[in-house]
Amino acid sequence: MATSAAGPVLIVGSGLIGRSWAMLFASGGFRVKLFDIEQQQITNALENIRKDMKLLEQSSSLKGSLSAEQQLFLITGCSNIQEAVEGAIHIQECVPEDLELKKKVFAQLDGIIGDDVVLSSSTSCLLPSQLFAGLVHVKQCIVAHPVNPPYYVPLVELVPHPETGP
Numbered sequence: 001m002a003t004s005a006a007g008p009v010l011i012v013g014s015g016l017i018g019r020s021w022a023m024l025f026a027s028g029g030f031r032v033k034l035f036d037i038e039q040q041q042i043t044n045a046l047e048n049i050r051k052d053m054k055l056l057e058q059s060s061s062l063k064g065s066l067s068a069e070q071q072l073f074l075i076t077g078c079s080n081i082q083e084a085v086e087g088a089i090h091i092q093e094c095v096p097e098d099l100e101l102k103k104k105v106f107a108q109l110d111g112i113i114g115d116d117v118v119l120s121s122s123t124s125c126l127l128p129s130q131l132f133a134g135l136v137h138v139k140q141c142i143v144a145h146p147v148n149p150p151y152y153v154p155l156v157e158l159v160p161h162p163e164t165g166p
Ligand SMILES: NC(=O)c1ccc[n+]([C@@H]2O[C@H](COP(=O)([O-])OP(=O)(O)OC[C@H]3O[C@@H](n4cnc5c(N)ncnc54)[C@H](O)[C@@H]3O)[C@@H](O)[C@H]2O)c1
Pocket: 012, 013, 014, 015, 016, 017, 018, 035, 036, 037, 038, 041, 093, 094, 095, 096, 097, 098, 105, 122, 123, 124, 125, 145, 146, 147, 148
């Protein structure tokens, strides 16, 4: 397990998949920032995650070695994308399955990230060659498509762009 100093991991899109990724990363001891364009989605996500983690703990099904409170402490909401990307070691995009929207989100991230962070998409069926075409940081891009729900099913399909670094 990573230490509580690990991360942060940035989740872009706090819907069904984003929330589940957030719980999974926190279970590994990573700090997690949850970003969304809808503040209410962030609020809902934090509430649902709290509820889910408490129930999981009660039924001894919580992942990782940290308590629910310790894991919850690692997850924070953020509504400013500039602040959200600061120091991130991994960005997991979880916005709706729409090529133009995802391309817009990746273009925005491409302009503000550094050269070390992994830029990863949860897309179910969009091609990495289309998603990441023309990005300056294309070597850092990959599709990491989780089986739903990511928290419960430990299976992620990794699909690189032809230019993704090893
Ligand atoms: N639902 C599944 O079974 C499943 C499984 C694996 C992968 N996926 C993939 O995961 C991705 C997300 O799916 P979901 O079911 O969580 O969708 P969702 O609709 O539940 O959540 C999407 C979230 O993205 C937010 N959003 C929209 N535009 C945004 C922007 N520009 N910046 C930041 N946030 C934005 C929305 O407010 C919403 O909270 C999709 O690509 C989907 O194909 C889904």
